[in-house]
Amino acid sequence: MEWLVLFFFLPFVLTLMFFNWLEEKFITIKxxxxxxxxxxxxxxxxxxxxxxxxxxxxxxxxxxAKAHYYRSLCNLQLGNLYSALYDIEQSLSFDNTVGESYVTKGKILYKLEDYDGAFLEFDKADWHFRSENPIALRWRGIARYQIGQRKNAIEDFQQAVQLGDEDSDYILRTSFEYIHKI
Incomplete structure (x- = not known):
């Protein structure tokens, strides 16, 4: 008897799962x-x-996730840091594979003077970018400098310079004066 119920119920469940998946993909594209x-x-x-x-x-x-990410960018630019933090956390809860989201969250935490948290987010971003994004490396270096990891910060800046980041080169040439202006 259980097999008979399973036989009729399983196609129904699979059909619902397929249409739910199809709807999510359609909404994402749209x-x-x-x-x-x-x-x-x-x-x-x-x-x-x-x-x-x-x-x-x-x-x-x-x-x-993308709409939350963009709204977070807007809030960050307008100075609404806590709203920006909420939106970027929502974005990451829906899609945690986007390196730019971690960079944005790190910038928000940096502006809130949570340098340890900012460093962790920039480190996640660097992991997602496989150490090939100079912006993530530069910001991680800035956060490292703020938490007292000067040697590691210099390494991040040098790696960013090798990837073509002129801002990191400027930071190294001016003995970190730029960081104090941020």
């Missing part, structure tokens, strides 16, 4: 196309308009 307008606003530094745009998108697609 959502990506609709976020281009907001990306354009960010590119032109219209952060308040972009913030409103992404807030509206998140009302319709609350699980959009």
């Amino acid at each position: 959502n990506r196309e609709k976020l281009e307008d907001g990306e354009h606003l960010i590119h032109h530094r219209k952060y308040k308009e972009a913030l409103s745009f992404f807030t509206e998108k998140l009302k319709r697609f609350p699980k959009s």
